[in-house]
């Protein structure tokens with residue numbers, strides 16, 4: 500029995516109590532034990548405040564709950580940044596989730612040729628769809644776009660020189676700096692031109708017998724304006740061809756269908772990038788393509804063959820789960836209208852603002868009914884993930900007017916975390932980046948603010 504008059508009960512006494520015994524029936528012993536210890540430690544650090552048995556059990560139960568929560572959890576992205584790298588970039592289409600679950604739960608022909616009954620290649624999956632959708636001669640899927648760049652340079656330019664414009668020596672966020680990546684591929688970087696201007700002759704003058712390739716990096720997360728010029732991929736292809744060199748285009752975003760009619764212009768699609776004459780185009784699977792994390796390399800079959808043979812290709816190979824989700828996502832692009840509807844990223848980016856507004860209003864109505872003070876306000880969402888860096892997509896947000904910092908923290912730490920943004924003293928929850936089927940959960944999470 501726990502004596503509330505004693506300052507701190509022993510761990511053993513707590514473990515014997517009825518409430519904690521009930522927890523032991525539902526949770527691993529080591530978790531409960533850790534929870535008991537942390538509850539005792541917490542009480543000690545608060546100066547040994549006296550508690551009843553019931554209070555002890557409640558604090559242990561809450562410690563068990565927080566110890567049992569997975570580290571990687573779902574959150575609601577109400578930031579208005581649709582492709583948020585910190586929030587896991589693209590959510591998968593339902594068909595991709597189904598394909599992944601199906602493949603995850605059993606064996607598969609990942610590296611087995613069902614026709615011949617012999618060993619097959621992991622590299623055979625997704626290739627046909629990528630060729631069909633982009634017009635590429637061949638394709639290779641690796642872990643992410645950074646890996647694609649390292650592999651490409653290692654296979655084609657190790658110990659040789661690679662030309663890059665100074666205007667493209669960019670950092671793509673989170674320790675991804677183009678010069679570092681290129682160096683880790685074993686290539687020597689030769690910078691050409693200046694930050695704002697690079698022309699044909701800058702490249703021509705830099706070509707030596709040691710040059711192995713010209714790299715074009717898509718300026719994905721910023722725009723340079725003013726007195727600028729750069730050399731387009733088709734011009735680079737022309738210059739490179741004079742010397743028999745490949746042009747490697749690090750495209751990043753992985754846009755598969757044009758989004759001009761939705762006001763998103765200026766980002767080339769994968770097939771446009773190939774048509775411009777790049778020998779290889781590299782892109783991410785989880786940006787505008789809307790699939791799993793992956794690096795997709797498209798282009799000349801003779802070059803891709805070299806990449807496949809490179810030892811790094813083994814180190815950067817993708818898992819069956821990635822391939823299954825990517826294949827299902829690519830399949831949706833066979834019908835572009837379906838892709839726009841079913842790939843969550845594309846649906847979010849192309850939804851008419853009237854639709855976002857009516858969702859915001861219906862969430863707002865629920866909240867008002869629960870006595871929460873708010874306004875529905877105009878907001879400006881962005882693509883994120885290093886694509887269409889200057890695009891401002893009209894959107895609507897729920898603005899919580901009371902204690903924005905406190906509300907932001909509570910929503911972030913709640914059972915289902917909601918991530919918003921503070922703007923001009925209000926907490927804004929932008930509906931454009933929220934999955935429509937999570938509107939109800941969003942409303943519930945905000946309603947809970949009232950009760951604590």
Ligand SMILES: *Cc1c(COP(=O)(O)O)cnc(C)c1O
Nearest residue numbers: 643644645717719750751783885
């Ligand atoms: C995002 C991006 C990358 C990195 O892609 P990951 O798939 O995150 O490795 C590389 N290059 C460009 C141009 C990008 O926009």
